[in-house]
Amino acid sequence: MQRILHWAGQTFSSEASPEEPLYKVLERVGLPAGTEILTATTNGSIHELQAPVGDHVEFQLLGWDSPEGKYVFWHSSAHILAEAILSFFPKAKLSIGPPIENGFYYDIDFGDTPISPEDFERIEQKFLELAAQPEYFVRKKVSKEEALSYYQQRENPYKIELIQELPPDDITFYESGNFVDLCKGPHLWHSGPIRAVKILSLAGAYWRGDSRNPQLTRVYAISFPEKALLEEYLHFLEEAARRDHRNLGKQLDLFSFHEEGPGFPFWHPKGMRLLTALQDWMRAKLLRSGYEEIRTPIILTQRLWEQSGHYENYRENMYFTTIDEEPYAVKPMNCPGSTIIYRSRLRSYRELPLRLFEFGLVHRHELSGVLTGLFRVRAFTQDDAHIYCTPEQIEPEITALLQLVNEVYEAFGFSQREIYLSTRPEKYIGSLELWSQAESALEAALRKSGFTFQINPGEGAFYGPKIDFVVRDSLRRRWQLGTIQLDFSMPRRFGLEYIGPDGQPSTPVMIHRAILGSFERFIGVLLEHTAGELPLWLSPIQVKVLPVSEKFYAYADEVGKALAQAGIRWAVDKTDEKLGKKIREAEQEKVPLIWVVGAKEAESGTVSIRDRRTRTQSEGVPLAQAVQDVLQASQPPI
RNA sequence: GCCAUCGUAGCUCAGUGGUAGAGCACUUCCUUGGUAAGGAAGAGGUCGCCGGUUCGAUCCCGGCCGAUGGCUCCA
Incomplete structure (x- = not known):
């Protein structure tokens, strides 16, 4: 029987009886069996080189390059x-x-x-x-x-x-x-x-x-x-170890962890600059995209969590306390709070879709052994939002959301993404009709947006299907960030309604979604992705002013004032060190722009710029122009 | 939570059964400097916490706390 072998873009063939092991066939046609060629597949499944060829005809030979x-x-x-x-x-x-x-x-x-x-x-x-x-x-x-x-x-x-x-x-x-x-x-x-x-x-x-x-x-x-x-x-x-965000957090003086609060990050001044820059950007973007911001309480009565089902299913991960002899819980999620705002008054179909976002601080009791830097903490801030809409609005909402998610990831240079659609599991609530409508809406939105995605059948939550987003960082490591989850359960549990055009009440669909996931974890990922060399628009210190000597402190302050007025994050190095040392320190701090000021600059009202990103220097740039240049270069992405 | 490893100065780490060291950082002084570390002096640690063994523990043993790597990749 004639056998066909594919290897490295070439095709070989040889006669072989069924009992003959595959490697013998390879050897006969002069292929590197057992050295470069490690195994083979036939009809999509692995066929060992030492196994008899049987009645298989076509073999794809595989080396180290293949999974x-x-x-x-x-x-x-x-x-x-x-x-x-x-x-x-x-x-x-x-x-x-x-x-x-x-x-x-x-x-x-x-x-x-x-x-x-x-x-x-x-x-x-x-x-x-x-x-x-x-x-x-x-x-x-x-x-x-x-x-x-x-x-x-x-x-x-x-x-x-x-x-x-x-x-x-x-x-x-x-x-x-x-x-x-x-x-x-x-x-x-x-x-x-x-x-x-x-x-x-x-x-x-x-x-x-x-x-x-x-x-x-x-x-x-x-x-x-x-x-x-x-x-x-x-x-x-x-x-990877060099880029470990826990080390970078320490070196760059962004955040720290302490025995006094295991799993609870302490944010230092520079870390807060980064965190707020990120949040400000996200907030502005969401407000432009038709969202409204809300804030709900950290501690809420235990009855609420019983109603939402968290008490039954999530109690192990929650913190409890007592107020006026009544049991209360620290929120592990933001959704119940959001629904309280939704139902705080009667809603009309004309208000839908209602998009409420919350940078919600949640606390979760994670097992001590799983805590890992900012990646796994016990308190974090989600870029959470809940969209209340009609079943018909699911598809356009998801389409808009996919666009938003895309823009956000693009802004940080996460250009490699994987998308997973998880569908109805065996145990589910809600009608089959609603499920299939929702699933096809998600799929249609994904297809229309032109994204490639994989389907994880049966991997959805019991309360609705979901879409998960995974990005790859510069070391090709995978990070799960965003998620979009449809929820048919909570609107019912909380009795959410809207009055339709016919004057009758209906139950809205709730979409939970986070894009970054949590700000804390995202900052961890971003630090490892960029090795701490953050883009200008996020840098805690965008410009560091280095006076050549004590004599030029006054001019350095003048420069600093100009930066401060322009809203640029800056610092001045007044340590009693030589310029070389100051440069070294600023470089290790990963400051994007270093402005050196000495006699020449003070006299002419200029600065000498050392740019970490382009590794270039430009001397004698007029102060006003330099400030303008930074302002322009530090504009956040869309 | 469980298992393994670890815990010495603010940081990175060396070290020993006889109460501890380096570099950086810090403070002071000298120096007033032009694109990746100027010099000198000083201060700083109940060697994670508690208990045990020992004449004596930072070192050996136990417990606790914290950190790190894992704990649904199924012959």
């Missing part, structure tokens, strides 16, 4: 890692070891002899020795009894549990070297291409992700076909 190649590569690496670990920890019990987005892990019960980071080096060395032999991955079909008795001998309850849940006629072991593991595959033909490995970290992980189960040790690692690729990856990790 499937990496998947197989890392899956096999997990086996080698387990083998290497077992050589030092013979009593360790394996559970599962899958490939992940960046590398792979293995969850292992180390019993009484725990692994520590000091063991990493010798395990890595052992790993490379094993991989270099190389080890061939051999698939073996075994009976359920065989499989069970193998792991009963080794007293491994995890594998036994897994086997018991498997169909009896579809259990496979993979052998590689002296190592055997229960595994469905697929794997590399052999370990030869695995030439570099790094054990990254240890973490606790519950067996099957359930906190009632025993906790295993998860060993994270990553492997590569070239040492240079590992180096590159380690550089990426270093760069």
Whole structure:
């Protein structure tokens, strides 16, 4: 039978019998089987190189560049890692070891002899020795009894549990070297291409992700076909660490965290300048887009949260207090407050859509172990809004919202975006008719706006479908920011109504939406995206004035006054240091514009500008013109 | 909350069973300087908190607090 192979844009063909393994076919036509070519797909599913070709005709051959190649590569690496670990920890019990987005892990019960980071080096060395032999991955079909008795001998309850849940006629072991593991595959033909490995970290992980189960040790690692690729990856990790917003927050004196309030950020003066610049911009933009601003109380009576359903479903994450012997709760969300304003008087259909936004400060009790800088905090300010509209208005509202979201992300240079539409889950409230109307409105709006999006079937909230927005930063990391959620539940729970043209009351649809998500988290993302080099319009200090010596303080103050009058954020450095030192400090502060003033400038009423963004200098710019230039350059995007 | 690792000066970190150090920052003095660190002196720590072992603990042990990496990527 004739087989067709696709590799690197070329097509090859060869005769092969069904029993012949795929790698033999490759070798016959002179392709780099098992070195550059790691695996293959046929009809969209992975076909191992060592597997007989069977009656498949067409094969797409895949290397390191493909997700499937990496998947197989890392899956096999997990086996080698387990083998290497077992050589030092013979009593360790394996559970599962899958490939992940960046590398792979293995969850292992180390019993009484725990692994520590000091063991990493010798395990890595052992790993490379094993991989270099190389080890061939051999698939073996075994009976359920065989499989069970193998792991009963080794007293491994995890594998036994897994086997018991498997169909009896579809259990496979993979052998590689002296190592055997229960595994469905697929794997590399052999370990030869695995030439570099790094054990990254240890973490606790519950067996099957359930906190009632025993906790295993998860060993994270990553492997590569070239040492240079590992180096590159380690550089990426270093760069990510350099951009860590927690470090930048400290270095740039923006915010801090303290034992006195774990998970509650303290905003310093420069951080507040950034936060308010961001909020001012957002506020102006929303007011221009047909929104009205509201503010609702932080503490509200517990009865309200019982009515909204939060008390029942979200109590674990809420803070409670007592006022005049009555139970109250600190708001974890802004929506109930918004509905109170909605129903504060009778509403007409003529008012809809009613768009109310609130920069709402919410408090949520997050588990202590999940707190992470500004990314996961216990108090944050959402750029929240609630749109009350009729079912017919959903589509135009979503269309307008998509445009708004687009403009906002574009303003920060988040040009790579992913959009997800989540549809009706199994458990839902509201009528099927309303759901399908809403889902098709969301989809129609997305299509009309020309955005590419993915559908996550059944992933919507029980109270309505939603759209989620994910951006990629300059290091290509993914961040979920905005969300648009339709809500059929809350308007009913709170008895919201509007009077229609026929004089009869109807229930509005509520759209919850946040674009940045929370200002705190967004600032964290923005700091990592820009490595702290914020755009001029957001910089806490836009211009730093550096007098060459004490003699020019008076002129520096004059310059500062001009900046202040123009509404530009500025600072002057009056430390007793030489100019070089002041420049260095200002550069490390990541100030976009440095204005040097000395004898020449004072005399001629000019400034000498050092621009961080263009790495250029221009001397003798008249003060008035320099101020105008900054004003113009610091205009926020639309 | 659970697991692992960590917690020494404002920051970054070194160090030891016999009550502690560096660089930067800070204060003072000298210096009045032209595009990424001028010089000198000084001040600053109950070595996260509580308890235990010890003649003696920052160091060893336990608990607590906080931080970091993880904890629905399922053979």
